[in-house]
Amino acid sequence: MAGDVVPFVCKHCGSETFKTSSEPKTYEDFLGATCAQCGAVVTDEDIKAQAVKIAEALLNDAFKDFR
Ligand SMILES: [Zn+2]
Numbered sequence: 746m747a748g749d750v751v752p753f754v755c756k757h758c759g760s761e762t763f764k765t766s767s768e769p770k771t772y773e774d775f776l777g778a779t780c781a782q783c784g785a786v787v788t789d790e791d792i793k794a795q796a797v798k799i800a801e802a803l804l805n806d807a808f809k810d811f812r
């Protein structure tokens with residue numbers, strides 16, 4: 746796992762900028778954060794859906810490297 750920046754995309758507008766109470770380091774830190782662009786609030790379900798998507802992308806990348 747590289748880097749400590751966790752990519753998170755707003756499901757409403759696609760923005761990657763969120764207002765959080767502290768610097769987010771894990772997906773859980775995005776819970777209750779609001780999108781800087783459209784103001785949508787991040788819910789528990791959003792975080793789970795996003796985590797699954799990113800885990801799949803990481804797996805695909807890993808398999809590419811091993812070929
Ligand atoms: Zn948004």
